[in-house]
Amino acid sequence: MRSKFRNTxxxxxxGDLLLSEQPFAYVLSSKEQGNRCDNxxxxxxxxxxxxxxxxxxxxxxxxxxAWGDHKWECPNLKRVAPKVIPDGARMLAKIINRLNRGDGHSFRSFYSATSFRMWKDLMSHYPNLKADKKRMDHFTSLCVVLYEFLKDISLPNTVELMGLYGRMVINSFMILDTDMNSIGTGIYLASSIVDHSCEPNAVVTFDGKTINIRAIQNMSYLxxxxxxxxxIDMMKTPYERQNELLSSYYFLCGCHRCIDGNQVKYVHAATCLNENCEAPVEITWNENCQLVLRPETEGSTQNGVSNGIKNGDFQKQNGGCDEEEIDNDEFVHCKECGTKYTEKHVEAFIKIMEFTKQHLKNMEGSSVAYVDVCNYCLDRHEGVLHPLNVMHAQTLDHAxxxxxxMQLWEKACVYAERLIPCFRFYHGDKNPLLGLLYLKYGKILLYKMDLEKAVAQLKxxxxxxxxxxxxSHPLYREQLVPLLQQAMAEAD
Structure with a gap:
């Protein structure tokens, strides 16, 4: 099926749909096996x-x-049972099969009336892969599985196979459900032309396996x-975002959002001791904690880096305290109102940041509801961490x-109210995750019969x-609209 695209x-x-495309190859995540249709x-x-x-x-x-794709896979899956083929190996096997037996080499996916992408157009980043030990270990393990799994297909040589692997890992999209949870992986040829920015002007959503790219800003033409x-996930420090992009996609993001000091000064900030001041206060809590990396040359996003800015460095750069003064806690102060911090305040901030970092690490990737841990962390954050501090925001999200x-609706509403400004700050005003947060919050308020607030959140x-x-998306048509209609009807 050819992709649907917008006139340039x-x-x-x-809201304009720029591109809608079916996958070149895709797999349902093994964790969803038996819960969702594989097609x-x-x-x-x-x-x-x-x-x-x-x-x-x-x-x-x-x-x-699905039979055209599954008929070769079916006997191979049966032969290796009860072993479960890793998602990466299964995806690579599907790519190899389509290239060997199907239209993989000639297939064109159009993103305009005359422009298209083919499999060969995808970059493999071969030199980067060779230098990436983690990826090479993964590739080696996949090869072992493939040689056992694909008995009936002649595999490419190692160099060619690594090229296929590189194209797969660099150009894959996580397929997301309506709650923005990953349920699979897909290769979308036309969509792979779109580059990254931490200040995007378009967003990706999925309707089943169909990828849709929509504009979120006005543009005079496409x-x-x-x-x-x-x-990537945006609710991280610039350094964490940049490091993830370097390790996964082999480029350094130098967009304005990454190197803009306005955001950097908030991500690890303390709250001002003056209750009438909302300014962030930067305190050095970890000498080795970098907040942002800058390209060697202005505008460069591909080469090495210099000017690694660490926690607290912006105080020195912005004409506040020199290094000797920063080491002396009595000089830590709010640059907006001048309120000074004592050694006791600084030590409390450092302990809470270290404490929170450890608990966030423990909660990462877990489906367990850490209600008590989140509550305890957030109680300790009160009056210490700035409301937009990224660790505070991440803890609020978990909470x-x-x-x-756990269906603890009262507390969920409290945390939703506090989380909304964080989502707006880190994700932007037109991000699907912010829309989902409003939707979930509105649904809870409707359940609690707080109808006026429910209508406001759902709108x-x-x-x-x-x-x-x-x-036309199911999230809008089948979930949001009925809830909004119900809330408005009951509010009248």
């Missing part, structure tokens, strides 16, 4: 493939639609060289989700989700 000469408005990725009643006893479909239609999406999971959700997902 017309004016672009927020359409919908979460419905499923039937197991009678051949391999591994793949599930929602009905005959999806089974028939220029694909200027379209930017975010590849909100934990309380929703905020509608404004964002209508732009990021479109009116």
């Amino acid at each position: 000469t017309s004016e672009i408005k927020p 359409c990725l919908e979460k419905v009643k499923l039937l197991k493939c009678s051949g391999c006893q591994f793949v599930y479909y929602c009905g005959r239609s999806c089974q028939k639609d 220029d694909w060289n200027q379209i930017r999406i975010s590849y 909100f989700e934990a309380h929703v999971q 905020l959700a509608e404004k964002i989700i209508k732009t990021t997902h479109g009116e």
Whole structure:
């Protein structure tokens, strides 16, 4: 199926669909196996493939639609059972099969009337891979699995196979459900042309396995060289974002948001001791904690880096304290109102930052609801960490989700209110995650019969989700609109 694209000469408005595309190759995540259809990725009643006893479909239609891709995979999955093929190996096997037996080498995915991308157009980053020990170890382990799994397919030589692997890992998209949780991985040829920015002018959403790219800013016309999406989670320090992009995509992001001192001064900030002052106060809490990396040359995003800015460095750069003064705690003060910090205040801030960092690490990637841990952390944050401090924001995010999971609605509402400014600061005003937060908060308020606030939150959700997902998306049509109609009807 060819991709659907927008005419490049017309004016672009927020919410306009720029590109809609089916995957070149994709896999359902193994953690979702048996919960979702392997073809359409919908979460419905499923039937197991009678051949391999591994793949599930929602009905005959999806089974028939997937057979061209599954018929070679089915006997191989059956032969290696009960072993489970890792997602990366299964994806690479699907790519190899399409290139060897299908239209993989000739397939064109269009992003304009005359412009398209083919498999060969994807960059493999071969030299970067060779120097990346973690990726090379992963590649080696996948090769072992592939040689056992693909008995009936002649595998490429090691160099060619590494080229395929490089194209796969660099150009893959995480396929997300309506809650923005990862449910699979896909290669989308046309969509892979879009570069990253931490200040994107477009967003990616999914409807099943279909990827949709929509504008979130006004543009006089569509220029694909200027379209930017975010590849990563934005609620991190600039250094953490840059480091993730370097390790995953081999480039250093030098966008304005990464090197702008205005955001950097908030990410590890203390709150001002003056209750009437909202300014961030920068305190050196970890000498080795870098906040941002700068390109060697202005505008460079591909080469090495210099000017690593560490926690507290902005105090020195902005004409505050010199190094000797910063080491002396009595000179730590708010640059807005001049309120000074004692040694006791500085020590308390350092301990809480270290404490929070450890607990965030423990909670990372876990599905367990850490209600008590989150509450304890946030109680200690009060009056110490700035409301936009990234560790405080991440803890609020965990706390909100934990309380929703445990159906502790009152506290969930408290944390939602405090989390919204953090999402707006880190993700931006037109991000799907902010829209989902408004939606979840509005749904809770509706359940609590706080109807006026529920309507207000759901209208905020509608404004964002209508732009990021479109009116035909199930999230908008089947979840948001009925909730908003119900809230408005009951409020009358």
